[in-house]
Amino acid sequence: MTPPPETATQPAKAAPPAHGEADALRRMLRDMLLIRRFEEKAGEAYALGKIGGFCHLYIGQEAVAVGTMAALRPDDYILTSYREHGQALARGISARAVMAELFGKATGSSAGKGGSMHIFDTSLNFLGGHAIVGGHIPLVTGVAFAIKYREGDQVAVGFFGEAAVNNGAFHEALNMAALWRLPAVYVCENNRYGMGTALERASAIYDVAQRACSYDMPAEVVDGMDVLAVRDAVARAAERGRLRSTPTLLEVRTYRFMGHSMSDPIHGHYRTKEEVEDAKAKDPIHAFAARLRADGLLDDDRWQTMEAEVADEVDDAVRFADESPEPAPETLLADVYREPAEGAR
Numbered sequence: 001m002t003p004p005p006e007t008a009t010q011p012a013k014a015a016p017p018a019h020g021e022a023d024a025l026r027r028m029l030r031d032m033l034l035i036r037r038f039e040e041k042a043g044e045a046y047a048l049g050k051i052g053g054f055c056h057l058y059i060g061q062e063a064v065a066v067g068t069m070a071a072l073r074p075d076d077y078i079l080t081s082y083r084e085h086g087q088a089l090a091r092g093i094s095a096r097a098v099m100a101e102l103f104g105k106a107t108g109s110s111a112g113k114g115g116s117m118h119i120f121d122t123s124l125n126f127l128g129g130h131a132i133v134g135g136h137i138p139l140v141t142g143v144a145f146a147i148k149y150r151e152g153d154q155v156a157v158g159f160f161g162e163a164a165v166n167n168g169a170f171h172e173a174l175n176m177a178a179l180w181r182l183p184a185v186y187v188c189e190n191n192r193y194g195m196g197t198a199l200e201r202a203s204a205i206y207d208v209a210q211r212a213c214s215y216d217m218p219a220e221v222v223d224g225m226d227v228l229a230v231r232d233a234v235a236r237a238a239e240r241g242r243l244r245s246t247p248t249l250l251e252v253r254t255y256r257f258m259g260h261s262m263s264d265p266i267h268g269h270y271r272t273k274e275e276v277e278d279a280k281a282k283d284p285i286h287a288f289a290a291r292l293r294a295d296g297l298l299d300d301d302r303w304q305t306m307e308a309e310v311a312d313e314v315d316d317a318v319r320f321a322d323e324s325p326e327p328a329p330e331t332l333l334a335d336v337y338r339e340p341a342e343g344a345r
């Protein structure tokens with residue numbers, strides 16, 4: 001395994017926590033823990049055959065989803081790829097609705113007909129869950145265009161992996177966003193591997209953020225293991241979108257601790273056990289918990305309470321999903337196509 005090349009750009013450090021922020025910071029830790037425990041349970045449920053089809057876990061990347069959502073407003077728009085359980089939870093879709101969707105049950109966020117890769121909740125402006133690598137990046141640009149057309153001040157935020165940036169859709173979408181000055185934030189979660197292919201084996205340049213130069217677009221490299229660094233960077237990008245209608249590309253460096261999907265072993269032939277262990281030593285949840293402890297914002301009691309609450313929430317989600325009904329056969333074609341607007345036929 002060749003080590004990754006030296007990179008020109010180093011991630012920015014997070015600003016120190018502002019005074020009075022304690023509850024918000026503990027909430028972020030809890031959200032990260034919820035994602036971790038939820039994903040562990042989803043892995044178990046998959047092994048038990050309760051979840052069918054594809055299932056890509058987010059373990060290791062929790063700081064990216066939680067840091068991003070913490071910087072956004074409820075009326076901003078989110079679009080994402082198939083590794084989206086964590087983003088859905090961080091946005092506020094309930095653990096019950098996400099788990100039931102994974103189980104293919106009628107109470108799931110997409111009524112049990114989307115599954116792991118197609119979680120949606122339009123009431124939270126969470127517009128999926130998309131399975132085609134890079135295919136949703138033009139949708140981010142389209143939503144940003146709609147915001148500008150309607151003279152809104154929201155931003156459209158899109159998550160995708162580093163393997164998506166060699167896809168033509170990425171370049172077309174970013175070119176158009178820069179040309180038309182659209183309020184978009186492109187969040188590339190660089191976990192270094194597209195399935196079993198390391199970034200340096202597939203990409204002519206290593207710093208994904210440099211791609212933004214082609215479109216004269218602002219860009220930043222962000223430490224994706226540091227939830228506050230992610231929150232700060234997304235806040236800067238969102239402000240740029242809202243106030244100056246300027247898009248941003250964020251390259252958020254993170255790591256997935258599990259295999260690509262449930263059918264992929266954790267280490268595989270493409271990375272070493274040592275590399276995975278090194279990444280786990282920088283676990284974003286442990287690092288943030290340690291920081292809160294050092295700042296006097298977390299102690300053993302609070303941590304144990306948080307662990308217990310999260311475990312209950314996840315157990316409850318599994319029970320709910322287990323007990324929920326399958327979608328009824330007569331709903332098979334419901335929600336598949338948009339009903340035409342009145343008078344549009």
Ligand SMILES: Cc1ncc(C[n+]2csc(CCOP(=O)(O)OP(=O)(O)O)c2C)c(N)n1
Nearest residue numbers: 083131132133161162163164191193194195
């Ligand atoms: C257009 C397209 N090509 C190939 C695939 C198969 N595929 C699924 S996931 C994946 C790897 C994507 O890696 P990345 O974008 O870095 O995201 P990550 O899985 O690391 O989150 C590939 C090649 C696909 N879904 N769509």
